[in-house]
Structures are given as structure tokens and as C-alpha cells.
């Protein structure tokens with residue numbers, strides 16, 4: 455029994471007012487106060503405090519780190535005026551600066567600040583220990599809102615007419631907290647997912663970046679999946695193997711009773727080429743503009759485009775993989791452990807492109823795994839040794855070749871595979887994908903090594 459999660463993003467429309475977006479003033483309200491982050495950074499020693507307590511188990515006094523709840527009580531006592539503490543610390547009077555903030559919201563802000571400052575302090579300590587010059591962790595920002603609790607967010611989708619949809623958020627306008635309406639771009643897929651009764655709603659999250667603001671709606675689902683050990687002993691087991699590559703993003707093969715029932719090639723539709731062209735353009739622009747400005751990123755729009763292309767491809771491929779898994783309930787999804795395909799001596803753009811391709815494979819693996827788990831399909835990572843070098847039919851070591859201009863030539867990373875023993879010839883990626891099944895069942899080359907006794 456496990457839990458699957460998924461998040462649906464709802465973008466707030468911060469475009470121009472005339473085009474239906476929120477006005478600029480409303481945009482500014484969303485920026486969270488960094489009050490408590492500053493507060494904890496100033497009093498960093500409190501976070502490292504040890505508390506002594508009496509242990510019932512060991513019958514003695516012991517010490518432990520201060521808990522988040524204790525820190526929260528302490529921070530409220532120092533900054534919020536109550537009957538018990540009428541005078542907060544000078545300079546840190548939260549109730550004066552942010553009057554009538556809902557208290558549940560304040561608590562979530564404090565807890566969020568504790569987490570951010572703690573993580574920052576430990577990162578900085580690690581960095582100082584490592585003695586490296588680069589990679590100094592940056593101060594925690596207030597870009598990400600804490601969870602929105604009930605009473606601070608309202609979504610009105612039902613009563614809205616046509617495409618005009620709003621979300622009501624409780625925001626701080628510089629003087630007081632009030633409700634404000636934000637237009638959202640809401641698709642039918644979003645509504646479909648919200649209405650899905652199989653998934654349980656969690657508290658939404660407001661996430662702000664430089665350009666965008668979005669509400670993230672997490673949902674969870676209880677999943678019942680068999681253990682892999684149990685499935686493996688089942689003779690009727692169906693395995694779905696995926697070989698991730700650069701041009702053929704995924705080659706999916708389905709096997710049952712030692713027989714390949716289905717093969718699916720998912721190509722990148724020229725993504726690798728396109729990305730390479732963009733990266734070459736970035737390199738050329740950098741060359742022409744000379745030294746980069748310190749602390750400023752160049753070619754942001756192109757980079758964003760490349761990132762979006764990658765994310766889009768990853769989602770599509772993962773969806774195709776999950777669709778194959780959905781056809782065979784109770785199957786096991788197999789990936790080989792990701793190895794990096796390195797390129798040495800090529801141009802910088804080529805190397806960067808390869809790096810992007812490697813990242814893409816990682817994202818596909820991760821996304822497909824999550825989507826499959828929501829269907830109750832468990833993923834197994836198999837030993838990747840030799841999947842592209844051995845024959846998937848007889849297990850002998852074969853060779854890769856390509857056909858260029860009608861002439862067959864042996865190449866290390868050739869498109870095709872041929873076996874010298876059984877003369878089997880196939881697409882190299884298909885051969886590798888079938889070998890992933892062999893690796894899972896520990897057949898031939900992938901037999902577990904015998905342990906020497908005595």
C-alpha cells in the first residue's frame with residue numbers, strides 16, 4: 455500500500471489588464487513578507503539550541519535539538535502581542551506591522567521560514583566545511599508561499615460564466631488583509647482533474663517566480679501494488695521494458711511467456727536537432743557579445759524555450775509509457791539504471807546538447823515512474839551492463855553497424871545490431887530494450903555471480 459501524488463498547476467493571469475489580466479497593484483500584493491526569514495536569520499543561534507528533557511525510556515535526563523513547534527511558540531511570543539506577552543521585542547513587532555493577519559496563515563509563514571532558514575544554515579555549514587570557493591548558498595528568498603489554509607483561498611469555477619474564471623485569495627495590500635480576485639487561465643483538463651473522486655485534495659500552494667504566479671493543487675491517491683518479489687514468481691507476469699535514448703526517446707517492449715508481444719518506438723521528432731540549433735545560436739550570440747555580465751543570465755528566452763521543449767517531450771513520452779502499462783494491469787515497468795552518454799572532444803554546443811539529452815532521459819524516467827505508480831504499476835531498475843552489446847536472441851556478444859550510402863560499416867554507436875552467432879539483425883535500441891527483460895529475469899549474461907565458498 456502506497457501513496458501516489460500529482461500536482462495540477464493553475465496559472466494566475468498576470469498579463470495586461472486590457473487583455474483580461476490582473477492589474478499591477480494586485481501582482482505586488484502577492485509578494486510575501488520576508489519578516490520571519492529575517493527574524494530567524496538574526497537569531498540563528500536559537501535554531502541550534504539543545505533542549506534537555508527527561509527520557510521515560512532510559513530513565514535519565516537527555517538532550518535533543520529544539521523542535522519546530524517549540525520554535526514557533528518562541529517566535530510568536532517574541533513578535534506577537536498577546537495578553538500574556540503584551541510587549542514584543544523592539545523592532546520585531548509583527549502584529550503592529552501586519553495587523554489582522556489570519557493566525558493560521560501566520561503560523562504557516564513561521565513554519566515555512568523555520569524550514570527555509572534551517573536548510574540554508576545547514577547548506578552554508580556544509581559549504582564552509584568543504585572549503586570550496588564556488589557554490590556559496592544564497593540567502594533564502596520569499597518567492598514561494600507557504601501552503602494556503604482554508605479561509606485564505608477560494609476557487610470559484612462553477613458559478614463563473616464562459617471563460618472568465620477567478621480565484622479569490624486573501625492578500626496583504628500594504629495596510630490590511632483583504633480578499634482580492636485574480637483571473638486564472640483554467641482548462642477543462644484542470645476541472646476534470648479537480649472533479650476526479652479517486653484523488654484526494656490537499657491544501658493548495660501559491661508559487662511565485664519572476665514572471666509567473668501559479669496555484670499548485672496537490673492531490674493524493676492510495677495505491678495498492680504487489681511486491682516485485684511476488685510478481686516475479688508469477689508465470690503470467692507481463693513486463694514492460696523501456697530503453698531511453700537520444701533520437702529514439704523511448705523504445706518500449708512488452709514481454710509475457712518469454713515472448714515479445716508489443717513494441718513501440720517513441721521518436722523525438724527532431725527535438726535533438728532543434729535543441730542543438732538553439733544551443734549553437736546561444737553560443738554564437740555569446741561569442742559576439744563578449745564577456746558575460748556578472749550576476750546576469752544571458753539568452754534567457756532561448757534557454758526557457760529549450761527547457762520547455764524538454765519538459766514537454768518528457769511529459770509526452772512518460773504518458774505514452776504509462777498508456778502501455780495501463781493496457782496490462784499488474785505488469786512491472788522496467789528501466790535500466792541510467793548511464794551517462796558522454797561526448798568527448800566535440801564542440802561545446804554538442805556537449806551541452808548531450809547534457810540536455812541526459813537530463814531529459816532522467817525526467818522521462820521520473821515522470822513515467824510516477825504516472826505508472828498511480829496506476830498501481832511498480833518500477834524496477836535493472837542492471838544496465840551490456841544491454842546494447844549482447845544479442846537479445848541468443849545472448850552472444852554482437853556488434854553495432856550502420857548503413858551509409860548503401861554500404862555497411864561497423865561503428866561503435868551504429869544504429870543497427872548484428873549477431874555473429876545466430877545472424878540476428880535488429881535495430882540496436884530495440885535489441886537493448888529486449889535485453890532489459892533478460893536483465894530483469896537474470897538470464898544469460900545477467901546471471902547473478904556465483905559466490906565463491908571456502
Ligand SMILES: [Zn+2]
Nearest residue numbers: 845848873876
Ligand atoms: Zn545471436
